[in-house]
Amino acid sequence: MTAKANIVVIGTGGTIAGQGKASVNTSTYMCSVLGIDEILGSIPHAGELANLRAEQLLQTGSENFNNTHLLAIGNRVAELLARNDVDGVVITHGTDTIEETAYFLHLTLKSAKPVVVVGSMRPPSAMSSDAALNLYDALAVATHPSSRGLGTLVVANNEIHTARDVVKSNSFKLDAFRSPYGALGYVIEGAPRYYRRPARAHTLDTPWSITTLRSLPKVDIVYAYGALEPGAISAITANARGLIYVGTGNGNVASHLIDPLRDAARRGVHVVRASRTGSGIVLHNGAQPDHEYGWLTVDDQIPQKARILLTLALTQTDDTAALQAVFERY
Numbered sequence: 439m440t441a442k443a444n445i446v447v448i449g450t451g452g453t454i455a456g457q458g459k460a461s462v463n464t465s466t467y468m469c470s471v472l473g474i475d476e477i478l479g480s481i482p483h484a485g486e487l488a489n490l491r492a493e494q495l496l497q498t499g500s501e502n503f504n505n506t507h508l509l510a511i512g513n514r515v516a517e518l519l520a521r522n523d524v525d526g527v528v529i530t531h532g533t534d535t536i537e538e539t540a541y542f543l544h545l546t547l548k549s550a551k552p553v554v555v556v557g558s559m560r561p562p563s564a565m566s567s568d569a570a571l572n573l574y575d576a577l578a579v580a581t582h583p584s585s586r587g588l589g590t591l592v593v594a595n596n597e598i599h600t601a602r603d604v605v606k607s608n609s610f611k612l613d614a615f616r617s618p619y620g621a622l623g624y625v626i627e628g629a630p631r632y633y634r635r636p637a638r639a640h641t642l643d644t645p646w647s648i649t650t651l652r653s654l655p656k657v658d659i660v661y662a663y664g665a666l667e668p669g670a671i672s673a674i675t676a677n678a679r680g681l682i683y684v685g686t687g688n689g690n691v692a693s694h695l696i697d698p699l700r701d702a703a704r705r706g707v708h709v710v711r712a713s714r715t716g717s718g719i720v721l722h723n724g725a726q727p728d729h730e731y732g733w734l735t736v737d738d739q740i741p742q743k744a745r746i747l748l749t750l751a752l753t754q755t756d757d758t759a760a761l762q763a764v765f766e767r768y
């Protein structure tokens with residue numbers, strides 16, 4: 439019999455740590471009230487998968503997470519992964535921004551050991567809660583050797599997603615997590631099965647290491663519509679180093695917003711065209727002459743992940759061509 443893996447489970451709050459008044463309260467409940475020991479203690483078979491150690495790092499809904507939270511989670515996970523007596527890390531997390539934290543870890547951790555981020559759409563107290571099974575599945579994924587070298591993973595609803603692609607795509611249903619090119623695999627009866635691997639560079643193959651990141655530059659997002667006023671662009675870019683402009687369709691820019699965005703670029707703000715459609719590619723020099731205006735495009739990234747990527751890229755360069763290359767590689 440092979441020895442069980444040593445897995446550290448980090449609690450940060452969210453619905454998976456939530457509690458409702460009654461089992462019928464699937465969507466009305468207090469978030470972030472159960473401690474990680476309590477959550478793990480309610481899954482008796484979890485200890486059969488691995489030697490578990492629990493740590494409560496945060497206890498808050500993920501809608502509150504800012505760059506400081508990302509750095510705190512990343513630094514703690516990196517410390518744990520560096521230890522010989524830790525084989526993998528599972529992070530329980532609110533689902534609202536799980537896709538951003540997971541992508542940040544995917545790009546900044548320097549380890550092949552499995553890191554799995556997991557949440558739930560219903561609190562453990564609700565009927566048909568997904569909390570226990572999602573966490574059990576996440577542990578199963580983290581303990582398994584086939585999960586090594588895949589970067590950070592998000593487990594939900596029996597599926598294993600790459601942190602790069604996964605997005606919360608429904609506000610209340612259990613089946614809320616989607617990756618535009620499909621999940622990497624499934625988890626069934628406590629074992630993962632993979633059918634594909636992440637194609638874009640991550641973890642050991644990126645230039646960003648969590649251990650050297652002290653602070654993160656300010657990158658903001660603006661969601662565009664025809665009546666958006668030019669003043670909104672200047673207000674939001676006043677102190678920002680980057681702006682993800684979430685345009686209509688293929689990152690289109692209304693005529694009256696072209697000058698404000700060009701002004702922002704002239705002031706040194708890196709303007710990146712994204713799309714509010716939720717999927718697809720924003721083609722560089724397609725809908726707008728990006729090269730002439732000094733603008734960038736996201737490739738296929740959704741705005742909230744493009745913000746993470748630009749934030750990291752700006753820790754190393756201000757060169758427009760180098761920044762565009764980052765969007766094509768990660």
Ligand code: ASP
Binds near residue numbers: 452454501531535
């Ligand atoms: N508001 C919660 C959070 O993201 C929702 C959830 O966990 O599903 O922390």
